[in-house]
Amino acid sequence: MMKKIQIAIDGPAGAGKSTIAKIVAEALNFTYIDTGAMYRAVTYKGINENIQLHDAEALEKMLRTTTITLKPSEQGQLVFVDGENVSEAIRSNEVTSNVSQVAAHANIREILVAMQQQLAANGGVVMDGRDIATHVLKEAELKIFMSATVEERAHRRYLDNVRRGITSTIESLQEEIALRDKLDSEREASPLIQAEDALFLDTTNLSIDEAAQAILKLAHEKTL
Numbered sequence: 001m002m003k004k005i006q007i008a009i010d011g012p013a014g015a016g017k018s019t020i021a022k023i024v025a026e027a028l029n030f031t032y033i034d035t036g037a038m039y040r041a042v043t044y045k046g047i048n049e050n051i052q053l054h055d056a057e058a059l060e061k062m063l064r065t066t067t068i069t070l071k072p073s074e075q076g077q078l079v080f081v082d083g084e085n086v087s088e089a090i091r092s093n094e095v096t097s098n099v100s101q102v103a104a105h106a107n108i109r110e111i112l113v114a115m116q117q118q119l120a121a122n123g124g125v126v127m128d129g130r131d132i133a134t135h136v137l138k139e140a141e142l143k144i145f146m147s148a149t150v151e152e153r154a155h156r157r158y159l160d161n162v163r164r165g166i167t168s169t170i171e172s173l174q175e176e177i178a179l180r181d182k183l184d185s186e187r188e189a190s191p192l193i194q195a196e197d198a199l200f201l202d203t204t205n206l207s208i209d210e211a212a213q214a215i216l217k218l219a220h221e222k223t224l
């Protein structure tokens with residue numbers, strides 16, 4: 001059996017992180033942890049509770065009495081907020097367009113990062129996000145920074161949305177992705193940035209399977 005290493009995958013929105021991370025985790029019999037889902041869960045509850053999303057203190061107060069649970073399932077990782085299955089709800093346009101504002105709060109990050117580190121403590125994880133290699137799992141054995149052109153990422157999101165029955169246009173998706181990348185890269189608290197010891201993987205011209213195979217090959221090399 002494969003040594004239970006930690007694999008960190010970071011990159012901008014729509015680079016294919018979650019799809020590819022899921023496949024890699026399954027192939028290695030590791031746990032897949034989607035950290036973006038946690039920031040989305042906080043955003044979702046904040047909106048529902050009518051909390052001003054720029055109010056970091058109010059959000060923290062809410063989060064301290066919130067239970068966020070990630071559960072692996074056949075359909076991928078399920079997300080529960082206080083026992084409610086919000087796996088679909090956290091993908092709405094409203095959550096997507098507000099999540100970067102919530103994720104910019106250092107106090108919110110601190111709480112979620114502690115949860116993420118606990119989830120990864122025993123190894124055997126593939127974790128994806130924005131700051132996994134630089135902050136959450138600094139000691140991860142394998143670090144990947146995954147990207148693709150913004151056009152390609154918008155195109156993938158579009159196809160994804162069609163499949164999920166969400167209405168959108170390529171143009172609006174490209175704008176939303178570019179704005180989210182800007183907010184995530186320019187924020188003060190743990191911005192999106194490639195770690196020095198991360199390997200860059202451009203998925204623009206790679207199929208899902210090719211990208212997954214590339215990471216699996218690297219993982220095997222790391223554990224030889």
Ligand code: C5P
Binds near residue numbers: 040101
């Ligand atoms: O990965 P996903 O697109 O679902 O992430 C949603 C948002 O959550 C990102 O745009 C970013 O603002 C935030 N995020 C973060 N740090 C992470 C994962 C996600 O700031 N580790």
